[in-house]
Structures are given as structure tokens and as C-alpha cells.
Amino acid sequence: MPETVAFSYAANLDPLNGLYATGFLGIAVSLFGGVPATVAGAAGAVAMVMPPITSGTGSLSYLTYAERLQHLFVAVTIAGILELLFGILGLSKLFSMIPRTAHIGFLNGLALMMFISQKTTLEVCKNNTMRFGECEIAGELKWMSMSSPTTWVTVGLILMTMAIMHYFPKTPYIGHLIPPTLVAAVISVGFEFIINRPLLGYDVRTIGDTSPLNGGLPAFGIPKFGDVQDWGVVFSTAASIMAVGLFESLMTLQSVVDLKKEQLSQRATRKECIAQGIGNILCGFFSGMGGCSMIAQSNGNVLNGALYRLSSFVGGMCTFLVVFFASSVIEQVPVACLTGILLVIVIHTFYWPSLKLIFRVKIEDAIAIILVTVLAAAMNLAIAVIVGVVWQCLVNGWQSGCQLTFRTGMEVVPVVNAHADHDLRTHSEEAKIYYLQGQLLFSSVAFFRELFDVLHDPNVVILDMRDCVFVDFSAVAAFREAAERYRDAGKTLVACNLDSQSLTLLNHDFGWDSVAHIQIAMPDSGPLHQLHVPSPNETITPYHAAGL
Numbered sequence: 001m002p003e004t005v006a007f008s009y010a011a012n013l014d015p016l017n018g019l020y021a022t023g024f025l026g027i028a029v030s031l032f033g034g035v036p037a038t039v040a041g042a043a044g045a046v047a048m049v050m051p052p053i054t055s056g057t058g059s060l061s062y063l064t065y066a067e068r069l070q071h072l073f074v075a076v077t078i079a080g081i082l083e084l085l086f087g088i089l090g091l092s093k094l095f096s097m098i099p100r101t102a103h104i105g106f107l108n109g110l111a112l113m114m115f116i117s118q119k120t121t122l123e124v125c126k127n128n129t130m131r132f133g134e135c136e137i138a139g140e141l142k143w144m145s146m147s148s149p150t151t152w153v154t155v156g157l158i159l160m161t162m163a164i165m166h167y168f169p170k171t172p173y174i175g176h177l178i179p180p181t182l183v184a185a186v187i188s189v190g191f192e193f194i195i196n197r198p199l200l201g202y203d204v205r206t207i208g209d210t211s212p213l214n215g216g217l218p219a220f221g222i223p224k225f226g227d228v229q230d231w232g233v234v235f236s237t238a239a240s241i242m243a244v245g246l247f248e249s250l251m252t253l254q255s256v257v258d259l260k261k262e263q264l265s266q267r268a269t270r271k272e273c274i275a276q277g278i279g280n281i282l283c284g285f286f287s288g289m290g291g292c293s294m295i296a297q298s299n300g301n302v303l304n305g306a307l308y309r310l311s312s313f314v315g316g317m318c319t320f321l322v323v324f325f326a327s328s329v330i331e332q333v334p335v336a337c338l339t340g341i342l343l344v345i346v347i348h349t350f351y352w353p354s355l356k357l358i359f360r361v362k363i364e365d366a367i368a369i370i371l372v373t374v375l376a377a378a379m380n381l382a383i384a385v386i387v388g389v390v391w392q393c394l395v396n397g398w399q400s401g402c403q404l405t406f407r408t409g410m411e412v413v414p415v416v417n418a419h420a421d422h423d424l425r426t427h428s429e430e431a432k433i434y435y436l437q438g439q440l441l442f443s444s445v446a447f448f449r450e451l452f453d454v455l456h457d458p459n460v461v462i463l464d465m466r467d468c469v470f471v472d473f474s475a476v477a478a479f480r481e482a483a484e485r486y487r488d489a490g491k492t493l494v495a496c497n498l499d500s501q502s503l504t505l506l507n508h509d510f511g512w513d514s515v516a517h518i519q520i521a522m523p524d525s526g527p528l529h530q531l532h533v534p535s536p537n538e539t540i541t542p543y544h545a546a547g548l
Helices: 002-010 015-032 065-089 091-097 100-122 132-138 149-170 180-200 231-259 266-285 295-303 310-325 335-349 363-378 381-402 442-450 473-488 500-507
Strands: 123-125 141-143 405-418 424-440 460-470 492-496 518-520
Touching: 002 015, 002 100, 002 335, 015 266, 015 310, 065 091, 065 231, 065 266, 091 231, 091 266, 100 123, 100 149, 100 335, 100 363, 100 381, 123 132, 149 180, 149 335, 180 335, 231 266, 231 295, 231 381, 295 310, 363 381, 381 424, 381 442, 405 460, 424 442, 424 473, 442 473, 460 473, 460 500, 473 492, 473 500
Parallel strands: 424 460, 460 492, 492 518
Antiparallel strands: 123 141, 405 424
């Protein structure tokens, strides 16, 4: 719960919005999720993509806070619908395309975003008559004075919380029974109201000082789709919530099944997408901020002995019970405590080995890690991951294209010429053979075009494709272009030893009627000296792809 409140502030939202999301998502994922014992709620990764809508300095800053909140609920609902569709259509397999470099950049960028979001802990209102939450919405904040004792008490409380988070789990007997976040919250409240305020008088801002929690049942309300004033921002935020949420959720599932020594199935990922969709749609209708499954909490749940769905269900229900009956207690927690908790999460989220890794891996992979990290921190987690995938695809395409090689040879082959009376007259002719090796695709087409010496090649040219494969339409188009060049020069091109994939691509291409002097030698047609090579002067039937 302290983490949920912290993530709510990171998203510029009231803590109740985060607590409602944790309750609904916890129950939905416990009942319908793909892997038992998975914990879901208001997650930091999802919270980090919401400020463009919720922030007073974001894309919708010209709207009131209530109007921005309605835009968020519309975005969360749309994200839930998209997640449902991903699950129903089985599109979760697309996330398997995300390279490891993007995973690392995602974690590093998320850590940096959460770290930057905590700067408000060391800020105060310019107007002392307003609550901090109201000042934040109005953009009326300033840095705390370095000479103020309250500043250093706040910093000390942050450091104390971080120390508790680090050392308490190592305490014998009880360290693995009680969550360190709960211990940190209790000790922070005790310090603030037993020592700091009565004895020192340097009040540290609490959740209640920031914005009061009016605990109670979440009110049902259909998001106001008709009042949306900027669908571009809403759809981009919804897509980001969906992409980032599913990405972290599937990473969570993999982590949980690894701990349980199980195998993650495609069926489990589809169920998880559906559960996330149900949970986020409920959040949109009941004033929740949305979220996803969370790695750290799920791992902790399993390590504490949870194996089935009951633990996750109880977690969601207890969140609602605390909101209903103990919201006044939550209000007493110092915000500095939440910052300390989040900073520990930041430390554990950042992939520290990447600082060495970028100097040891290939330059392309190092660029991918840095690129995703920087874009995630500066722009958006979803955009950063997409850019990382595109970058890796471009690198792989370029490298595959560079692997295309060739060698040439000369061989005497029989040439058959048919007369009108169908008598055959055969003679031998020297042919040039191009032996290709590698993949012919869009990135190797330029090299493929340059390797032919059409002007000086003999009348018969043979392409031996035994060690080469057509990958895409660009390869077929380049092959046809080469055939047309030889046709225009009055020469014959013969391609042999094409595999089934290359023949299939040829079969789906059009335009071969314009190519006269080309023959496709079918598989198992024998060695080169047994091929039927038409004479350049022979009128032959053009190659028809559909006849393969």
C-alpha cells in the first residue's frame, strides 16, 4: 500500500485512485490471471506514462484537474479494451519480439523516471494557505530551503526508510514474515508524531497534508467519452498504458514461473492479457488509475510461500478494507517515507550490470540499451521500447544483408533449340555460373544488383541458389530486375536449386510475363549439365509464377 500511494503521487493523482486500482486489479488478476500468486495493482511503469494527461504542465494543462481526470479514465478504459483484444486474438506473442537490450533499457528508463518523479518531496507550496496537492495541480511549488531544518529532517527520514527497507528483510525469524514497507511506514509514523513534531517541531509533510483521503466505496461512473477534447493524447496514453502494462505483466509472469520452476505457456499469457483488460476496464468505471502485474510484489508473494490465487485475492480485498476503515491511518504516513520506499525500488529496478555491459557487447547492442534508457526517461516507456525494437530490426536486417556473398565459375552446358517441326538440335555453349551464399533481402539488394556483369557475361548465365534463400519481396523484385537486364542484352538467365521458400515467393509475384529469357530450374532437376537451357534465339514461353 505505501508503494501504491507513492506511485499515485508519481502519476499526479490522488492516492485513492491508486488504491482503487490496486484493489480492482488485485482481484481481477487473482481470479482470471495466467499464473497463480501473481500480484497486480497500481504499478510504477504505468504511472510513469500518465503525467501527459494528469499533470498541470502536460498536454492537457488548459483543462481543470477534474477534466484531466476524466480523460485519464477514458484512456484507462480504452487500454483495458485493447488488452482484452490482445488476449482474445492471441497477440501477446508479439512481445516475444522485444530484444533483451530493450528489456534492459526499459528497466533503466523506468528507474530513472521514478527517481525524477520524487523531486516533489523536497518542494513546498509558494502559497502557505493551500494544501500541497492543490499547489502541485496549480504549479505553485518551490524548492525547500537548504538552511531549513525541515529539509534535513525530510532527508533523514528518507535515508532511515531506505535503511529499514534494506536491512529489515535480513532480520532473523521475522524479516521474511513482515513486509519491510509496512515496517518502514510504522516507524516513520512513530518518529514523526512521537519524536519529530512534539519534540523537534520540524513537521514533515504527510499524505494527509498533501491531500486528504476520503475513504469509502468507489463510485460507479461511465467515463465521459463525449467530453474528450484531445483524442490524440487519450489514444496515445491508452496505447502506452496497454503496451507498458502488458510488457511488465508478461515479465512478471516469466519471473514467477521461474521461481516456481514451471513453464510459461501461451495460454497463460493470453489469460493474463484478458485479466489485465478486465481489471483496467473496472478501474476506468470506478475511478482507478489503472495498472498491471508487478514483478517485485509477485516475487515477494511467491518467496513468502504463496502458490495459489487466494493470496492475491486477499491482497486486493484487504486494500479495499483499509480504504474503507483505515484511511485516516494512511493519512499519517510521511511522504518522505514513500520516497525512501520508491528510491529502494529504483535501486533494485535499475539493471546495474548494464553499466559494464555497454562496454563489452557489440556497439549496436550498446547503442540500443542507451537509446531505450534515454528515450524512456525523456519521453515515454512505450515509445522507447518500440524504438528499441525498430533499431534492433534495422541492425539485424543490415547485418543479414552484409552476409550475402558470391563466387563465379565457367562451365560448358548443352543448349537446346526447337524448330517448327519439333526436331531438336543440341549444341554446347559456355555458361557463367554465379554461386550465391547467404540471404537475399531488402538490405542486400544493392549488393545483388552490382554483382552481375551483364555486358561481358556470355549468352547463358546460371544462378546457383543452393546456399541462398529469398527472404522478402525485395529479393524477388531484384531477381526479376536482373532477368530483365539479361533479356534486354539478348541473353538467357537460368536459376537453379531454389528452395521451397524462394519458389513460394516467386509464385506470389507478378510481372513475369515481361521477362522472356529466364528459366526456373525446379528442385531435383539434376546437375547443371542436364538442365534444359534455352537458346537466346529461341522463342520460349515466359516464366509464369503460378505454374510452380
